[in-house]
Amino acid sequence: MARLIVDSRESRSGLALLLASRGADVVSEELECGDYVLADGMAVERKTATDFIASILDRRVFSQLLNLKTAYPRAFIVVEGNLFGTRSMISEDALLGAMSYISVIESVPILTTSDTGQTASLLLTMQRHAIEGLGYEIALRGGKPRDRRPGAQFLVEGLPGVGPTAAKKLLLHFGSAQAVFAATPEQLRAVPGVGPKTITAIREVLDFEVRG
Amino acid sequence: MARLIVDSRESRSGLALLLASRGADVVSEELECGDYVLADGMAVERKTATDFIASILDRRVFSQLLNLKTAYPRAFIVVEGNLFGTRSMISEDALLGAMSYISVIESVPILTTSDTGQTASLLLTMQRHAIEGLGYEIALRGGKPRDRRPGAQFLVEGLPGVGPTAAKKLLLHFGSAQAVFAATPEQLRAVPGVGPKTITAIREVLDFEVRG
DNA sequence: ACTTCCGATCCTTGA
DNA sequence: TCAAGGATCGGAAGT
Numbered sequence: 001m002a003r004l005i006v007d008s009r010e011s012r013s014g015l016a017l018l019l020a021s022r023g024a025d026v027v028s029e030e031l032e033c034g035d036y037v038l039a040d041g042m043a044v045e046r047k048t049a050t051d052f053i054a055s056i057l058d059r060r061v062f063s064q065l066l067n068l069k070t071a072y073p074r075a076f077i078v079v080e081g082n083l084f085g086t087r088s089m090i091s092e093d094a095l096l097g098a099m100s101y102i103s104v105i106e107s108v109p110i111l112t113t114s115d116t117g118q119t120a121s122l123l124l125t126m127q128r129h130a131i132e133g134l135g136y137e138i139a140l141r142g143g144k145p146r147d148r149r150p151g152a153q154f155l156v157e158g159l160p161g162v163g164p165t166a167a168k169k170l171l172l173h174f175g176s177a178q179a180v181f182a183a184t185p186e187q188l189r190a191v192p193g194v195g196p197k198t199i200t201a202i203r204e205v206l207d208f209e210v211r212g
Numbered sequence: 213m214a215r216l217i218v219d220s221r222e223s224r225s226g227l228a229l230l231l232a233s234r235g236a237d238v239v240s241e242e243l244e245c246g247d248y249v250l251a252d253g254m255a256v257e258r259k260t261a262t263d264f265i266a267s268i269l270d271r272r273v274f275s276q277l278l279n280l281k282t283a284y285p286r287a288f289i290v291v292e293g294n295l296f297g298t299r300s301m302i303s304e305d306a307l308l309g310a311m312s313y314i315s316v317i318e319s320v321p322i323l324t325t326s327d328t329g330q331t332a333s334l335l336l337t338m339q340r341h342a343i344e345g346l347g348y349e350i351a352l353r354g355g356k357p358r359d360r361r362p363g364a365q366f367l368v369e370g371l372p373g374v375g376p377t378a379a380k381k382l383l384l385h386f387g388s389a390q391a392v393f394a395a396t397p398e399q400l401r402a403v404p405g406v407g408p409k410t411i412t413a414i415r416e417v418l419d420f421e422v423r424g
Numbered sequence: 425a426c427t428t429c430c431g432a433t434c435c436t437t438g439a
Numbered sequence: 440t441c442a443a444g445g446a447t448c449g450g451a452a453g454t
Contacts, residue, residue: 056425057454058354076315082294084326089454093337094425096330100337101425103288103321105345111315112324113308114296122308129316148420151372154352155417158367161432163450164349171422178418181393193449195433205363206390210383337425348449350425356451 002131004123005029005037015046018120024127032146033067034075038127042074046119049081053088056098063150065106070147076126077102078111080119152177160205161198169193181206213237214343216335217249227258230332236339245279246287250339254286258331261293265300268310277318288338289314290323292331364389372417373410381405393418 003025006016011028020026034043045068047055055061068075083095102108111126113119155177156167173191174180188199215237218228223240232238246255257280259267267273280287295307314320323338325331340347357366367389368379385403386392400411 059350059352059425062350062425063352083324084330091426091454092330093333093427094454096325096334097337097425099323099425100334100341101346103323104338104341107321109315109319109321110323111311112295112322118296118304118308121305122312125305125309125312126316129312133317148416149422150352151417152420152422155367155370157351157353158356158370160356160363161450164351165449168349172424175422176419178393181390181418193433197432205367206393207388208364210364210387212384346425351450354452358451 001025002127003027007031007035010035015116015119024124033071036123039130041072042130043072044076044078046078049079049083049086052079053086053090057090065108066150075108076111077108078119080113156180160201166193214339215239217241219243219247222247227328227331236336245283248335251342253284254342255284256288256290258290261291261295261298264291265298265302269302277320287320288323289320290331292325368392372413378405
């Protein structure tokens with residue numbers, strides 16, 4: 001049986017035990033993203049339905065997706081439990097929108113199961129399909145180097161009054177996050193969409209004097 | 213709104229009416245395969261959960277899939293209703309196996325909804341996403357602070373490997389967010405709790421070259 | 425994800 | 440030319 005890597009944070013879950021009890025060659029590793037690596041370049045992010053919805057509301061899932069896709073060519077999401085049964089505050093449109101976004105735009109398949117036992121079966125089957133489908137098993141190795149662009153944008157979005165759009169413009173204009181933070185007010189003024197109010201707020205945060 | 217083609221056999225279904233009632237430009241055509249064409253080369257096969265399971269049992273779904281994939285580069289399956297709730301003769305393994313096969317080997321995404329209304333919403337959203345994309349950017353950061361003081365810490369926490377504790381230490385050590393971002397690796401090493409791996413990651417994000 | 429709301433930015437006007 | 444006003448865009452917060 002092929003090797004199956006479980007993220008160490010996930011390794012205490014019932015699912016990891018289940019996989020092992022079914023004869024999988026489970027090893028635990030600290031993964032930078034994803035929960036299960038089924039084959040070379042193939043990883044699964046597993047979420048309970050409640051988790052999945054929560055991670056849509058706080059946008060966590062979207063950045064995870066970005067990381068997962070850059071680290072593994074074949075990324076999957078497995079959602080455990082009934083997505084539509086959870087009493088949650090999410091609007092139906094938002095939930096369907098997220099599913100469409102993930103499938104259509106990000107091209108990451110979403111698999112669903114109803115409980116942990118099914119998830120275990122599914123992961124093992126997916127692994128078998130991946131390996132047999134390819135006709136051979138490839139040696140497992142870590143993902144390729146991480147794309148730092150989302151990180152840079154994430155950082156810049158921490159500035160007050162700066163969202164995704166302004167962050168992109170700032171990074172493009174200055175070339176790097178470092179340069180954005182080193183920019184003078186006059187230089188910032190040159191970026192369209194960044195006005196006086198925003199500039200003041202930005203400088204206040206950057207120059208704020210911290211003392212013990 | 214873009215045109216949405218419905219297979220003529222499907223056109224009398226409630227779903228087609230729903231789509232039209234929501235303002236979609238629905239036209240009926242006799243399609244070789246697939247039920248809905250959302251965009252050029254993008255089609256959806258829609259099945260109720262019961263249907264889906266039946267089509268697994270008689271293997272119909274696999275040939276349909278093959279046809280769908282050759283006719284349309286982007287093929288999707290939408291399953292309506294609870295896959296695991298139906299009292300059917302299918303074994304759990306067979307169902308999961310089929311889902312894995314479709315996702316892993318055939319690479320056809322399976323979307324699920326709980327009723328026809330949701331399917332309609334989903335199809336319209338998928339169409340929009342396919343044609344226009346999201347139309348906006350997803351903010352990578354949720355829940356920004358409003359005051360300036362936590363603002364500096366919040367900003368620094370955006371660095372990889374830096375949480376609240378490390379952010380506090382960095383700010384105390386350097387005096388301001390601006391200074392933290394200007395720090396050289398050697399200077400960063402002087403801060404307890406910030407190791408070489410973190411420093412490398414930090415510099416990579418700060419120095420990442422952004423180009424259009 | 426979607427929606428709504430609010431404030432900032434930008435652009436036009438008109439004195 | 441510039442100030443005031445209004446249209447538009449983007450960010451923030453809530454579901």
